[in-house]
Amino acid sequence: MANMNPKKTPVPEQDPKIRATNFEEVTLGYTEEMAIEEAKRCLNCKNPLCRNGCPVSVRIPEFIAKVAEGDFETAYEIITSTNLLPAVCGRVCPQEKQCESKCIRGIKGESVGIGALERFVADYHRTHKKENASLPVSNGHKVAVVGSGPAGLTCAGSLAKEGYDVTVYEAFHKAGGVLVYGIPEFRLPKKIVHEEIDHLTALGVKIVTNAIVGRSFSIDELFEDGFEAVFIGSGAGLPQFMNIPGENLLGVYSANEYLTRINLMKAYLDEYDTPIKHFKNIAVVGGGNVAMDAARCAKRMGAENVYIVYRRGMDELPARREEVHHAMDEGIEFRLLNNPKQILGDENGYVRAIECVEMELGEPDASGRRRPVEKKGSEFTIDVDSVIISIGTMPNPLIKSTTDGLETTPKGCIVADEVGKTSRDGVFAGGDAVTGAATVILAMEAGKKAAAAIDAYIKNK
């Protein structure tokens, strides 16, 4: 019998007051009973719209039907037939804008908790798996992947499954890209990322860390070394600043730096040498998921007051609703319709305050969002000792500047078609390196499509 409860089975969470003081995962995930109960809410539609909403076309109703039967391992196999990183996607995908937004149950109530179920299945498998994945039969072709974030890992895994000899090059000392340096532990435990990567290395994927393509070697040299195709999934790593006075004062960070110190370099753990300042009052400028991550990290690092300073209103916040709510529950203060004008320093060059101006929303702009307009004379200051700039990132210029004939846009994004083909023969690209900063799942979709295109390219050579 279908479970006709209009509401989702709630996912247990850590209490906001407690979790704001630790880095453990906020969302605790379903128990087996909860998962079965929630799975029974799925109507198993003949024409599953949810699947169309998924960038990697997870066979959603099929896996949920298996969860409802209690056959979690089969559910896992169904998911991983199209999605190589389910434990990650179950946690960080914006399901409310994708699969869950298409769910029929969402019309008269809440959609099926697809994300929570995906996460449950992936976690069940992680804790119950017995066998080691068997190595696919090699087809003798070599492919290089640049960057070990979601796009690169998905591309590498998809190709390895087909028998390709895949080597992934990573500039940092750890694989995972934004999954390890950007997204905090409390949203995506690093153990899970490492396990998903282990799963890929078990498929035969080789990972070379400390390898900076564009510096340690060029794309052309990869071809000279015998790779038949190259996938560039180097992400959008270059942080943008506002170009307002005071941005080089002591205590101003890019969100990238602040998050990397905490997540990759583990500044929150005593046994690590990474230095970090313990600020009292922090303003995070920006309204996306990265801004929420930075603000919530700041709170956990012991800041008394953490402000999100964003120039538009609540409805325009680009962050996921869930992240905004989690941030609010944890005591982050939202200073909306406020735009920073300058950062003020003391006589020693340390941040002492941020000056903002109030904004009001005018006519919609090119993005369809209402354009914020300054209210003249409404300047005011907030006393802070740190400012974290989280207004977006651009693709890293290193590969562009060292690869002849690789076409890029004026913003530095690599030009690639819908399957990832670039202006260079045999060079494919996808993820943020092509689109500019976007989501994990879109990067995975690009990696997956490019893998199929690389497979076709090599087979037709």
Place this chain on the structure above:
Amino acid sequence: MYQIVSKRFLNEAQNTIEMVVKAPLVAKKCLAGQFIIFRVDEYGERVPLTIADYDREKETVTIMFQPVGNSTKMLAELNVGDYIMDFAGPLGKPSETKGFKRVAVVGGGVGCAIAYPVAKAIHQTGAEVDIIAGFRNREIVMLEDEMRASCTNLYITTDDGSYGEKGFTTNKLEALIQSGVQYDEVVAIGPAPMMKFVCAVTKPYGIKTIVSLNPIMIDGTGMCGGCRVSVGGKTKFACVDGPEFDGHEVDWDELIKRNGFYKTEEKNHTCRMTGGVRHG
């Protein structure tokens, strides 16, 4: 993992160390002026060090450093045969070494470790190179033979006059310029205050002055923005736009302040070698 193939002290005071490290990916491509980032072990920081030398055949890279911070002290504890966990590079843009007739390369203290390969690279193009190497005293003089072999004239200065000429590198540089030596370019590498003063000396003469900056950074690929410096009123990332810049355009006071940002944390850090909090 990157094995240490040789290690020696570079001066009498034994406070500056040369390590040759097996790092094929770095050794294959690196050029003078570029840097690496090392991480001693799982718990270590990522620390940038400029490449002092390399051997493409032996696949080795030479670094020279003073154990002053936690990470360089940890590195100094390692010996031949030990492994450094991470050693990434080459990073940054290589030095401009071509097209000069006569260049003065000014090195200050351990900065000579970087000044030396730059001087050598310029000298190899056939240009005349004067190296002015400054040290506090005789005990810390290093690389004298190597530098002498890589330049036209080597001038050593010490603050206390215990070796070479008494005085600062800036005194010697100014004296040479005033004596009529025509430099196309001056390269200054050393502590930020020294580079600042070298720039002050050359500015009135309009001699282009290149400096190599080593600010706080994490990734070295343009991703964190921690290494930002103001050059000509614009924010630049030392890791990808540098590390070398036109010294007359650098906002030195800002750079010196930014480099001191973590001094307190460093001081109160619980040392993993001694287990205690080390002050000073």
